[in-house]
Amino acid sequence: MKSFIANVCILGVIGVLIGTKVFAADTAQISATVTVQNISVSVSDGSIDYGTLAPGGSQDTTENGNGDSQTATNDGNVNEDFKIKGANVTTGCSWTLSTSAGDEQYSHEFCTTDCDSSPTWTALTTDYTDLATGVTPSGTQDFDLKITVPTSTNCDQQATVDVTVQATAAS
Amino acid sequence: MFSFKKVLLFCFIFLIVIAWIFSGWPRIWQNPPFPQGIQKAKADTAYYYPTSDVAANWNCTGGGCTTGHFEVLNESTLDTSDFISAKSNSGLPNDEHQIDTITESGINYLRLYYYAETGARAQINIMLQSDGTTQASYSLPPNSSAQWRYIQWDTSSVGTITGEFEIVDTGTGKPGEGIIYAWYIEVNYTPGVNVSVSVSDGIVSYGTIPANSSKSTLPGELNDMQTATNDGNVVENFNIKGQDATGGGCTWTLASSNGPDQYVHQFCNDTDFDCSSPPTNYTALSTSYQSLDIGVPVSGTVDFQLRIITPNPSSCYGEQSVDVIIQAVQQ
Numbered sequence: 001m002k003s004f005i006a007n008v009c010i011l012g013v014i015g016v017l018i019g020t021k022v023f024a025a026d027t028a029q030i031s032a033t034v035t036v037q038n039i040s041v042s043v044s045d046g047s048i049d050y051g052t053l054a055p056g057g058s059q060d061t062t063e064n065g066n067g068d069s070q071t072a073t074n075d076g077n078v079n080e081d082f083k084i085k086g087a088n089v090t091t092g093c094s095w096t097l098s099t100s101a102g103d104e105q106y107s108h109e110f111c112t113t114d115c116d117s118s119p120t121w122t123a124l125t126t127d128y129t130d131l132a133t134g135v136t137p138s139g140t141q142d143f144d145l146k147i148t149v150p151t152s153t154n155c156d157q158q159a160t161v162d163v164t165v166q167a168t169a170a171s
Numbered sequence: 172m173f174s175f176k177k178v179l180l181f182c183f184i185f186l187i188v189i190a191w192i193f194s195g196w197p198r199i200w201q202n203p204p205f206p207q208g209i210q211k212a213k214a215d216t217a218y219y220y221p222t223s224d225v226a227a228n229w230n231c232t233g234g235g236c237t238t239g240h241f242e243v244l245n246e247s248t249l250d251t252s253d254f255i256s257a258k259s260n261s262g263l264p265n266d267e268h269q270i271d272t273i274t275e276s277g278i279n280y281l282r283l284y285y286y287a288e289t290g291a292r293a294q295i296n297i298m299l300q301s302d303g304t305t306q307a308s309y310s311l312p313p314n315s316s317a318q319w320r321y322i323q324w325d326t327s328s329v330g331t332i333t334g335e336f337e338i339v340d341t342g343t344g345k346p347g348e349g350i351i352y353a354w355y356i357e358v359n360y361t362p363g364v365n366v367s368v369s370v371s372d373g374i375v376s377y378g379t380i381p382a383n384s385s386k387s388t389l390p391g392e393l394n395d396m397q398t399a400t401n402d403g404n405v406v407e408n409f410n411i412k413g414q415d416a417t418g419g420g421c422t423w424t425l426a427s428s429n430g431p432d433q434y435v436h437q438f439c440n441d442t443d444f445d446c447s448s449p450p451t452n453y454t455a456l457s458t459s460y461q462s463l464d465i466g467v468p469v470s471g472t473v474d475f476q477l478r479i480i481t482p483n484p485s486s487c488y489g490e491q492s493v494d495v496i497i498q499a500v501q502q
Contacts, residue, residue, distance in 0.1 A: 031373060036487075
């Protein structure tokens with residue numbers, strides 16, 4: 001039995017050696033590409049100092065104001081829609097963002113066209129609203145902001161009134 | 172010392188193993204196939220007809236004479252209304268025509284087939300020449316009837332092939348004519364094994380898609396199914412592999428599940444399976460070959476779909492090259 005198994009093994013190896021051959025082969029290539037979507041936005045300069053305002057007073061970023069217009073840029077690789085929103089003030093002061101100024105209530109508005117000559121101001125809310133649509137990669141959207149501080153307030157500290165710009169893939 | 176019984180046993184087992192190897196059955200490994208079995212080499216033939224005149228000295232009868240003797244003699248379907256001829260006592264020099272360059276390899280032999288007849292006193296010497304040297308010849312004697320005949324040159328390599336015809340006056344009886352109606356060269360050759368594959372259209376542009384999302388070549392998405400074709404002359408097995416993605420500013424590793432800078436590329440054999448509901452019947456590509464299909468006949472095709480799942484997240488946003496390679500091996 002041992003010699004039988006040995007014979008089978010030996011001849012099997014011989015068979016493998018005899019049966020082994022170099023196979024001809026050819027290849028063809030599929031050229032495939034993919035790009036991952038990048039949604040990105042930046043705002044320049046991204047910083048506004050409205051200064052000190054009297055109760056119920058206003059200031060804006062137009063040429064007639066402090067001249068600090070903002071520019072949102074599509075830093076992604078697809079067309080984007082820009083949205084914008086404001087915020088209630090909770091640090092230092094406690095102001096509610098509203099469509100008009102009042103007691104502990106301020107308004108923050110934005111403008112995208114003819115802002116230096118005949119601006120159309122749209123009040124910010126704490127929800128996103130359209131700033132621009134279909135902005136191409138590297139495309140920009142200029143906009144101005146206008147603040148009206150509360151007509152009366154208990155706060156005499158610097159209030160932070162941040163604005164957020166959001167980018168989404170253009171629909 | 173070996174006993175007779177042991178030697179007999181050894182021989183028996185040896186024969187069994189050899190028979191298994193050369194029969195190719197049962198096959199214990201499909202790709203590459205083992206045992207391979209005996210591969211058949213089949214001879215084939217190609218035909219070449221006269222395409223130009225080297226020397227047009229004989230008389231020409233028929234519609235093609237103005238364009239050269241080769242025009243008259245280039246007849247895949249015999250027409251005896253046009254021919255070249257020479258009187259036995261005319262003393263006309265030889266008539267000679269050339270064929271196009273023979274492109275086949277593995278040549279076994281060449282035959283010059285000719286359809287000719289001779290009258291009294293007229294002998295035609297038929298010569299098959301390569302680069303001006305006669306390699307085969309025959310003297311068709313006077314009073315030979317019109318029929319197809321051939322001369323053969325056993326060779327494996329050829330040069331510029333010509334057919335040359337000489338009229339010889341044997342000087343017996345009333346002068347007659349030697350007439351040639353048509354001639355051609357038959358090339359007998361054994362084709363070599365040709366393993367070849369192509370992919371149509373061979374381009375997949377997934378475009379710009381979000382991270383951690385998928386896209387396929389299915390009709391509802393890219394509608395860009397790929398087709399691999401056996402362009403060889405033997406039955407082939409098709410294999411497929413992917414690659415790590417580069418070119419867009421970072422490297423994505425090809426894997427079976429996606430992750431940070433790690434992507435998935437899948438394939439589905441749409442010829443043999445239902446690929447319409449991924450990931451069912453889809454297999455993740457790797458950087459090593461996997462079987463796409465086996466036993467693809469000559470000119471046979473395999474349709475397949477591809478599907479990509481992007482990394483989550485990607486550290487770069489440039490266009491990445493996610494090429495796929497199809498390999499064909501002889502079955």
